[in-house]
Amino acid sequence: MKFLPLVLANLGRKKIRTALTLGSFAVALFLFGLLVAIRGAFNQGIDVAGKDRLMIINRTSLIQPLPLPYRDRILRIPGVTAVTFASWFGGVYQDEKNFFPQFAVDSETYRNVYPEFAIPADQWAAFLEDRMGCVAGASLVQRFGWKIGDRIPIRSPFFGGVWEFNLRAIYKGQRAQDDLTQFWFQRKYFEEKGPPYMKGLVGWYVLRISNPDDAVRVTKAIDQEFANSAYETRTQTEAAMAASFVKQMGNIEFLILCIGSVVFFTLLLVTGNTMAIAVRERTAELAVLKAVGYSDRFVLGIVLAESLTLSVVGGALGLGLAKAFTAGGDPTGGMLPVFYLPPASLAAGFALALAVGVASGVIPAFSAMRLRVVDALRRV
Amino acid sequence: MVRLGRGAANKGLIVARDLDKKYVRGSEEIHVLQGLNLDVDAGEYVAFMGPSGSGKTTLLNLLGGLDVPSAGTITVAGDEITHLSRRRLTEWRARHVGFIFQMYNLLPVLTAFRNVELPLLLTHLSKAERRQHVETALKVVGLQDRMAHYPRQLSGGQLQRVAIARAIVADPTFLLCDEPTGDLDRKSAGEILDLLDVLVRDHGKTVLMVTHDPRAAERAQVTLHLEKGSLVESEAVPA
Numbered sequence: 001m002k003f004l005p006l007v008l009a010n011l012g013r014k015k016i017r018t019a020l021t022l023g024s025f026a027v028a029l030f031l032f033g034l035l036v037a038i039r040g041a042f043n044q045g046i047d048v049a050g051k052d053r054l055m056i057i058n059r060t061s062l063i064q065p066l067p068l069p070y071r072d073r074i075l076r077i078p079g080v081t082a083v084t085f086a087s088w089f090g091g092v093y094q095d096e097k098n099f100f101p102q103f104a105v106d107s108e109t110y111r112n113v114y115p116e117f118a119i120p121a122d123q124w125a126a127f128l129e130d131r132m133g134c135v136a137g138a139s140l141v142q143r144f145g146w147k148i149g150d151r152i153p154i155r156s157p158f159f160g161g162v163w164e165f166n167l168r169a170i171y172k173g174q175r176a177q178d179d180l181t182q183f184w185f186q187r188k189y190f191e192e193k194g195p196p197y198m199k200g201l202v203g204w205y206v207l208r209i210s211n212p213d214d215a216v217r218v219t220k221a222i223d224q225e226f227a228n229s230a231y232e233t234r235t236q237t238e239a240a241m242a243a244s245f246v247k248q249m250g251n252i253e254f255l256i257l258c259i260g261s262v263v264f265f266t267l268l269l270v271t272g273n274t275m276a277i278a279v280r281e282r283t284a285e286l287a288v289l290k291a292v293g294y295s296d297r298f299v300l301g302i303v304l305a306e307s308l309t310l311s312v313v314g315g316a317l318g319l320g321l322a323k324a325f326t327a328g329g330d331p332t333g334g335m336l337p338v339f340y341l342p343p344a345s346l347a348a349g350f351a352l353a354l355a356v357g358v359a360s361g362v363i364p365a366f367s368a369m370r371l372r373v374v375d376a377l378r379r380v
Numbered sequence: 381m382v383r384l385g386r387g388a389a390n391k392g393l394i395v396a397r398d399l400d401k402k403y404v405r406g407s408e409e410i411h412v413l414q415g416l417n418l419d420v421d422a423g424e425y426v427a428f429m430g431p432s433g434s435g436k437t438t439l440l441n442l443l444g445g446l447d448v449p450s451a452g453t454i455t456v457a458g459d460e461i462t463h464l465s466r467r468r469l470t471e472w473r474a475r476h477v478g479f480i481f482q483m484y485n486l487l488p489v490l491t492a493f494r495n496v497e498l499p500l501l502l503t504h505l506s507k508a509e510r511r512q513h514v515e516t517a518l519k520v521v522g523l524q525d526r527m528a529h530y531p532r533q534l535s536g537g538q539l540q541r542v543a544i545a546r547a548i549v550a551d552p553t554f555l556l557c558d559e560p561t562g563d564l565d566r567k568s569a570g571e572i573l574d575l576l577d578v579l580v581r582d583h584g585k586t587v588l589m590v591t592h593d594p595r596a597a598e599r600a601q602v603t604l605h606l607e608k609g610s611l612v613e614s615e616a617v618p619a
Contacts, residue, residue, distance in 0.1 A: 002501055009489035288485040291446060292499045292546070293474020295467060373446045377481070 025314020033322020041336035056205040059232035065201035084109040087203035091154035104190035123169035133168035137180030181337035271360035287376030300369035307361025315353025392419035399452035427600035478547030482559035493527040517545040537568030554586035
């Protein structure tokens with residue numbers, strides 16, 4: 001600690017340069033935080049996917065429906081413990097910008113398959129009793145300032161007219177990455193008010209199996225069961241289904257990796273250059289330190305300490321800003337329903353900042369370490 | 381007293397024997413010092429003079445452990461330093477040598493106090509003990525009221541005083557001064573030379589000084605002339 005004033009004094013020597021370098025770190029780590037949050041938002045479906053859950057969709061495409069009678073045949077397949085189903089509604093609340101997913105769900109079985117969504121018993125009972133009742137995620141309720149009992153009109157571009165719903169229940173998640181922006185309403189209401197061609201059809205099935213290791217066998221069994229029928233199925237684990245959705249939008253992972261790599265490589269060059277200049281312009285001072293008895297290793301250490309201080313302070317600043325920004329939730333108004341920066345990513349960002357600090361300081365530090373006092377003083 | 385010849389016994393504080401230093405530049409070998417012998421006793425004040433390129437600074441660097449000779453030995457207070465590793469030599473410098481440079485070489489980002497404290501940070505002294513030592517050193521050089529000043533706030537003479545305080549604060553075995561008045565006006569130079577006199581006379585310090593300035597050399601007890609890498613003349617001044 002007694003050498004800390006020396007480290008800080010050296011960093012304070014060129015205040016603008018230090019501030020700009022800190023700024024570079026802060027911006028890079030802020031961007032890192034955002035990219036992690038965006039990646040998390042895209043992969044949220046994969047992250048929250050239940051290991052024991054499978055999804056069944058029409059083999060042709062997701063928008064093609066499946067017959068409701070499939071439910072009982074699916075339940076008879078060995079290993080299947082519960083089945084539910086849902087249909088995409090695709091309505092608009094007030095304005096096109098107010099996007100959120102709406103599903104017509106089977107209220108009797110939906111929670112058996114999604115036990116992670118917590119709903120107070122009295123609210124759930126009120127939902128079951130009201131044919132026009134709906135359940136909304138806590139984030140969605142907060143976003144639109146809804147409260148229990150509110151009447152919510154949703155216009156349906158696909159099924160026509162304005163559908164009225166009564167908010168009867170609010171669900172919460174048990175994990176930070178749980179999607180709290182969904183809107184569920186009763187399948188019976190959908191059947192009643194929807195077009196005749198949708199009667200007896202559902203959008204997809206979700207089922208639970210007794211043993212996740214048995215997923216491949218169950219998957220094959222289901223698809224074989226409905227092979228050569230008018231509605232052939234494609235069954236996948238929930239995680240695989242979520243991953244295929246992400247893939248449809250392009251290789252987000254690769255894109256994020258590329259952007260992140262370019263940013264950090266640039267940061268490495270900027271910081272490395274700063275440290276190299278900082279060492280070069282005080283060659284004589286480092287030589288004097290050595291002359292009065294400071295070891296080569298100490299000089300190496302002090303240059304690395306400066307580099308690390310920059311990375312720690314700049315990194316903490318950037319990650320702090322990213323944390324504050326993501327704490328506000330989805331900045332896009334519904335496109336990224338789960339938008340947050342998990343603690344593990346904060347730690348990873350900090351480790352990355354430290355690594356850049358070491359990497360950018362190591363060459364200047366070694367050149368400072370190898371500096372010969374006599375040569376350095378001769379240059380003055 | 382200073383002896384230039386090769387004595388029978390190594391009794392001086394600083395003893396150099398058959399000292400050679402050569403540099404290789406391309407295919408050319410440049411002999412800076414050749415077969416130099418020197419004995420300096422404790423408490424002596426020695427000035428080295430000579431034309432540019434005569435090897436004065438090289439000799440000072442060798443005696444201060446900043447460089448190693450091509451041949452020969454240097455013994456200080458009974459310890460031969462010529463074969464010490466780089467790390468050991470650094471530790472030895474911290475204990476035994478105080479350096480005073482022509483350009484002061486203070487750290488501009490540190491106050492006078494912090495500059496003087498630098499050598500003490502390598503010791504096990506407590507913060508309070510370090511403060512006491514620094515205050516004493518700055519008092520010796522007459523700058524106890526400038527402790528919180530940064531180098532940019534001090535005059536040339538004051539900067540060199542701070543450098544002297546830094547050189548003496550750890551109570552080294554001897555002081556090496558490389559043109560300590562070379563960058564100062566006449567008045568300030570005189571004050572610095574007075575200060576070196578005080579260090580030798582009142583504090584018993586051993587001082588070896590390289591200078592071009594005859595007035596500075598006059599203050600030393602002995603002036604040695606270096607020519608083409610050899611000490612050729614000795615001039616003792618009665619105490």
